Amino acid sequence: MIAGRKLLLADDSIAIQKVIDLTFTDEGMEVTTVGDGQDALEKLNHFTPDVVLADVFMPRVDGYELCRFIKENERFRGVRVMLLVGSFEPFDEAQAERAGADDVVTKPFQSIRDLVSRVGSLVSHEDAAQQETVDKYSVLGLTQQKDEPGVDATTDAAP
DSSP states (O other): OOTTOEEEEEOSOHHHHHHHHHHHHHTTOEEEEESSHHHHHHHTTTOOOSEEEEESSOSSSOHHHHHHHHHHOGGGTTOEEEEEEETTSOOOHHHHHHHTOSEEEEESOSOHHHHHHHHHHHHHHHHHHHHHHHHHHHHTTOOOOTTSTTOOTTSSOOO
16 A cells, blocks of 8 residues: 655654665655755655655754645645644644645654555555546546547547
8 A cells, every 4th residue: 555655754863764664665655855845845846655654843944834835746746744733743734734734643653554544545646636636537538548449538529
């Protein structure tokens, strides 16, 4: 389900970086970790992750700002964002909602298996949304291949 997917973690805690990297690498994901939101933005210039885990309180660019950037950028339309918040840190639920966060998890993590499951659900949600789009276009007849004999790929009508 999540094997082969790309995860970007933006968190200034080295301990969290190590836990996430080891856990999700063991699950078969390609994990990239950075220490703040600005570095995450720079990484996004070079690759598109399937899911981003972002601490809400980081230097330079915080998790809310990173999430907002991802959600407002057409290139990252399918990227899911999970915000990470420390159990003793203030959390602004309204700000997370305005930024477009897909999920929020408190750290330290109560269960690493639960975290893996939640990330898997986010990625599955992405797959379902993409499949829904494919199904919608299939109903319209727009998924035909150009090399099909007698079919013009720009329309759903045969000659």
